[in-house]
Amino acid sequence: MIYLDNAATSFPKPEPVYEALDRFARTSLANPGRAGHRMAIAAEEQLDAGRNTLNRFFRGEAPERWIFTLNGTDGLNIAIKGIVRPGDHVVTTDLEHNSVSRPLVALEKAGVISLTRLASEDGYLLPDAVRAAITPATTLVAMTHASNVLGTVQPIEPIATIVREAGAFFLVDAAQTAGVVPIDLRSLPVDLLAFPGHKALYGPTGIGALYAGPRTDGRLRPWREGGTGGDSSSPTQPQALPHALEGGTPNVLGVAGLTAGIAWVESRGPDELRCHEVDLLRRVVAWADDSNGWRIAGRWDPETHVGALSLIVPDPLTPQDLGAILDTSFDIAIRPGLHCAPYIHRRLGTYPDGTIRLSPGPFNTPDDIDAFLRALSEITVAMS
Ligand SMILES: Cc1ncc(COP(=O)(O)O)c(C=O)c1O
CATH class of the missing domain: 3.40.640.10 (Type I PLP-dependent aspartate aminotransferase-like (Major domain))
Known part of the structure; x- marks a missing residue:
């Protein structure tokens, strides 16, 4: 996984x-x-x-x-x-x-x-x-x-x-x-x-x-x-x-x-750990910028970011479907939904379905992120 x-x-x-x-x-x-x-x-x-x-x-x-x-x-x-x-x-x-x-x-x-x-x-x-x-x-x-x-x-x-x-x-x-x-x-x-x-x-x-x-x-x-x-x-x-x-x-x-x-x-040092995770997320931000329909929720500023990022899921996909497909067909664990924080989703307009959140850790690699992005691309094409 x-x-x-x-x-x-x-x-x-x-x-x-x-x-x-x-x-x-x-x-x-x-x-x-x-x-x-x-x-x-x-x-x-x-x-x-x-x-x-x-x-x-x-x-x-x-x-x-x-x-x-x-x-x-x-x-x-x-x-x-x-x-x-x-x-x-x-x-x-x-x-x-x-x-x-x-x-x-x-x-x-x-x-x-x-x-x-x-x-x-x-x-x-x-x-x-x-x-x-x-x-x-x-x-x-x-x-x-x-x-x-x-x-x-x-x-x-x-x-x-x-x-x-x-x-x-x-x-x-x-x-x-x-x-x-x-x-x-x-x-x-x-x-x-x-x-x-x-x-x-x-x-x-x-x-x-x-x-x-x-x-x-x-x-x-x-x-x-x-x-x-x-x-x-x-x-x-x-x-x-x-x-x-x-x-x-x-x-x-x-x-x-x-x-x-x-x-x-x-x-390791907190700064080094944060920078590793943020560097992995940069790949996701670049991918979303080039994609047709995927958007990052909230402002992306790598200097004031930790290793969690929400993606707004384009229609007709839902965060819940996507989470299940990533888990069962691609062996990838992310978190769909409201993330126990309903007020910010209301503010962003992503309530009640929420977003998908990915949050890499110190042992994740660029290959892990690329596999996640390939899976998203594949699912998006299959559903459109
Ligand atoms: C911002 C924030 N506050 C509080 C909590 C609650 O922590 P715990 O699940 O350990 O009670 C979490 C857990 O996800 C969190 O992300």
């Missing part, structure tokens, strides 16, 4: 990730606990190593500010539901994945918050739109770092400054950028950063992380409470990070894989 669905989850993983998972599962897969036996201590040390690695890679303030989560959705829910209070105003965008949109819409429908959803231009949010939307009641701006539908990287640096000056919290969904776009939390005024570990950080599914910056201290309430491996006598959740937000047995095997994945990314 030619796998071009890395924006959903990366496959294959780098070899050191498989090795770390195998080694850890065979030797140290105990329940981490500070007061436990040697295997429990080894598992706890793995959690510490994971937090240190995250903190070094993203230049956070301290390892304990990193919360291990189940996936991107889990971290975003912990952040959103933990930070807002009744009466708050929240600003978000039409580029969001449902893991940001749905918690916010649920809070709006419950009468807890008021919500402003900003419209992007050709896949990019303008910083001035954020400035204009902020009111004295705004406590949170929640947005994606890159569109998972279009691959467009958002100008979060100027937006972060605007949000900080307004005194609101800034939550960034880095699902599509963590590992391919450098993020420096010492210089970027982001309060909350959430991402899955299973995309461009090359961990397995079932692991993610949330960074809780110093301004969130005392504000971020846990919405899941339970065992933390220590402080067991306390009738309530411990207040100190990370355990305040980490009730329950953590996915320590996932942390072992994620730690190895980040080490691999560090050895």
Whole structure:
């Protein structure tokens, strides 16, 4: 199979990730606990190593500010539901994945918050739109770092400054950028950063992380409470990070894989990884420009793009048919449909069928892309 669905989850993983998972599962897969036996201590040390690695890679303030989560959705829910209070105003965008949109819409429908959803231009949010939307009641701006539908990287640096000056919290969904776009939390005024570990950080599914910056201290309430491996006598959740937000047995095997994945990314460098994927997409853009009827969704700017690209499917084909034909007749995996991001498809006019999204990874080659383009040409001719 030619796998071009890395924006959903990366496959294959780098070899050191498989090795770390195998080694850890065979030797140290105990329940981490500070007061436990040697295997429990080894598992706890793995959690510490994971937090240190995250903190070094993203230049956070301290390892304990990193919360291990189940996936991107889990971290975003912990952040959103933990930070807002009744009466708050929240600003978000039409580029969001449902893991940001749905918690916010649920809070709006419950009468807890008021919500402003900003419209992007050709896949990019303008910083001035954020400035204009902020009111004295705004406590949170929640947005994606890159569109998972279009691959467009958002100008979060100027937006972060605007949000900080307004005194609101800034939550960034880095699902599509963590590992391919450098993020420096010492210089970027982001309060909350959430991402899955299973995309461009090359961990397995079932692991993610949330960074809780110093301004969130005392504000971020846990919405899941339970065992933390220590402080067991306390009738309530411990207040100190990370355990305040980490009730329950953590996915320590996932942390072992994620730690190895980040080490691999560090050895290659995020810029090099992004450029490889964008170079592969250039072939698709050139092909679409020369084709009769195929169009790229959103603005194509290789400097501000990650390795995901949506193609608008010409009539009479549908994205769903195309996805099925590519899978069954050509052994190629792409993602058709709305990509859990319905608002941007409404904005682009591609709702409800969506687009086809291809997202190459570090192990894809120009030959893979050429095979995909040959398949598209063949299917287009056969259907016309
Ligand atoms: C932009 C974006 N945000 C959030 C998520 C949710 O991540 P997860 O599926 O790990 O919960 C995704 C996953 O595709 C995504 O692309």
